[in-house]
Structure formats: C-alpha cells, structure tokens
Amino acid sequence: MSWTSRLEEKTKQVESVLNQYLPKEEGFQKTVISAMNYSFLAGGKRLRPMLMQETYRLFGGNGKVIEPFMAAQEMIHTYSLVHDDLPAMDNDEYRRGRKTTHIVYGEGMAILAGDGLLNFAYETACKAFLIESNERVIEALQVLAAKAGIYGMIGGQTADVEGEDLPPEKVTNELLLFIHTNKTAALIQSSMMIGAILAGAGKEQIQSIEKIAYNVGVAFQIQDDILDVTSTTEVLGKPVGSDEKNHKVTYVSLNGLETSKKDVERLSKEALSLLEKLPGENPFLVELITSLITREK
Numbered sequence: 001m002s003w004t005s006r007l008e009e010k011t012k013q014v015e016s017v018l019n020q021y022l023p024k025e026e027g028f029q030k031t032v033i034s035a036m037n038y039s040f041l042a043g044g045k046r047l048r049p050m051l052m053q054e055t056y057r058l059f060g061g062n063g064k065v066i067e068p069f070m071a072a073q074e075m076i077h078t079y080s081l082v083h084d085d086l087p088a089m090d091n092d093e094y095r096r097g098r099k100t101t102h103i104v105y106g107e108g109m110a111i112l113a114g115d116g117l118l119n120f121a122y123e124t125a126c127k128a129f130l131i132e133s134n135e136r137v138i139e140a141l142q143v144l145a146a147k148a149g150i151y152g153m154i155g156g157q158t159a160d161v162e163g164e165d166l167p168p169e170k171v172t173n174e175l176l177l178f179i180h181t182n183k184t185a186a187l188i189q190s191s192m193m194i195g196a197i198l199a200g201a202g203k204e205q206i207q208s209i210e211k212i213a214y215n216v217g218v219a220f221q222i223q224d225d226i227l228d229v230t231s232t233t234e235v236l237g238k239p240v241g242s243d244e245k246n247h248k249v250t251y252v253s254l255n256g257l258e259t260s261k262k263d264v265e266r267l268s269k270e271a272l273s274l275l276e277k278l279p280g281e282n283p284f285l286v287e288l289i290t291s292l293i294t295r296e297k
Contacts (some may be wrong), residue, residue, distance in 0.1 A: 014046045021071035025240040035105040035113035043096045048073045050083025055195030065132045079117035096150040140194045147190035172251035185217020215271035219264045219293045225250040242249035268293045
C-alpha cells in the first residue's frame with residue numbers, strides 16, 4: 001500500500017473517532033452548534049489527533065482514553081482557525097475551498113462558534129475520566145490547557161499580530177522563533193506529549209517527545225515560509241508570494257532560502273534521531289513526521 005493510501009486510511013479512522021464527539025444541532029442554541037460543526041467538518045488532514053494517537057501507540061497505548069483528547073485537540077485547533085479568519089484578524093473568506101465560518105454565519109456567531117469549540121474541547125477531554133480516572137489523565141489535561149493558552153498558542157498568536165505592526169528591523173530571529181514555537185509547535189507538542197503521557201511514558205521520554213515535537217513544529221513552519229517562495233499556487237493549493245506581497249518578515253526573508261532549507265534538514269534529522277532512541281517502534285509515525293516537514297503543499 002502506498003504512503004498516500006495509508007495516510008488516507010488513517011485519516012478516515014481518525015475522522016470516525018472525532019465525529020463521535022460532535023454536539024447535536026438542537027435546542028435554542030442550535031445555530032452556534034451548527035456553526036461549530038460547520039467549522040469542524042471543513043476538512044483538513046487531522047494531523048494533530050493523528051500524531052497524538054500514533055505517539056500513544058508508540059509507547060504501547062491501546063485503550064480508548066486517548067479518543068476524547070484527540071477530539072478536544074482538533075476542536076482547539078479548529079477554534080483558532082475560526083478566529084484567525086475573522087475580519088479583525090486575517091479577514092479570510094475561504095478556507096479549504098469553502099466559505100469561512102464568519103462569511104456563512106456572520107461575525108458574531110463565528111466568534112461564539114470559536115468560543116464554543118474551545119469550551120466544548122475541555123468538556124470533551126474531561127470525558128476521559130469516565131474511561132480512566134488517574135493522574136495521567138490529569139497531567140494530559142494540564143498539558144492540553146497550557147499549550148493552547150497564553151504560554152502556548154495564544155501567546156504565539158499575540159506576538160504574531162503585534163509583529164505585523166513592527167518595522168522590519170524589529171522583527172528578529174528570536175521573535176520569529178518565539179512565534180513559530182508557540183503559534184505552530186505548541187499544539188504539536190501538546191498532541192504528542194498527551195499521547196506519551198496517557199500511554200504511561202516516563203518523565204524523560206515525555207521530555208524527548210516535547211523536543212521532537214518542537215523540532216517538527218518549527219521545521220513545519222519554516223517549510224511553510226519556503227513554499228511561499230518556491231512553490232506555485234497550483235501545487236500549494238493557496239496563493240503563493242503572499243508574505244512578500246504583504247511585506248511580512250519571515251524566516252526565509254531574514255535568513256535566506258538556502259539557510260532556511262538547511263535548518264529544516266537539521267531540525268528534521270534531530271527529531272528523527274531522538275525518535276529512534278525511544279522504546280517501541282511505529283514506522284507510520286516516522287513517515288508521518290518526515291512527510292510533514294518535507295511536504296510540498
């Protein structure tokens with residue numbers, strides 16, 4: 001079976017898990033629930049819950065306690081996209097080939113849909129206590145909350161928003177790495193760490209997973225910057241050259257294309273080297289990480 005076929009099969013399996021946790025569209029609040037589900041079902045590769053599940057399997061996990069966390073993580077990711085698309089942020093009219101939530105439901109309902117997804121994510125994650133009630137679930141919940149918050153994704157988004165108003169000379173590598181670490185890598189770290197925690201991994205192993213996920217997340221974002229320069233709209237599936245057009249400082253504009261490519265390769269090799277040293281084997285996880293970093297779209 002080809003890599004594409006295996007990835008499609010895994011994606012379908014993850015989708016079947018996620019769909020079990022969607023709220024029913026009923027009651028006086030059904031409009032906001034409809035907007036939540038519209039956003040959640042917009043498509044995507046479901047990479048974060050997939051990374052979570054595959055890391056769980058790497059450490060020998062085979063129960064269902066991981067499933068509420070998989071759904072919760074994707075809800076958090078989806079809410080961030082709904083809010084990113086709002087007029088006050090990126091003001092995007094389309095995502096994944098269809099109209100964004102605020103275009104379909106209005107700006108106010110889109111804000112509520114994002115809020116609803118974030119809150120429902122924690123309601124969903126707490127359902128893990130009905131499957132297993134132990135310290136691992138508590139620790140996983142703490143990681144889920146922290147990596148999505150002001151010391152994680154929201155912190156990175158804040159720096160990104162403010163960075164757009166800075167003169168180019170004020171946008172340093174330190175600032176860009178902070179943004180990439182928190183806005184992009186934090187949810188990847190959360191996903192993989194939760195998988196390891198719930199499977200019973202040790203403290204040092206969880207720290208290794210956090211480092212691996214950092215490398216994957218930062219390399220993923222640098223590769224995104226590279227593709228904006230080197231790819232085409234047809235291959236990438238979205239307009240290229242937008243960073244330069246919007247005068248946005250990126251890792252590539254600061255460090256050059258060749259250095260950026262070398263840094264992606266360095267981060268990738270380090271991540272895979274650390275992964276090889278962990279107990280257990282999961283060839284699919286290795287291939288998934290490799291494909292994320294070296295993707296062409």
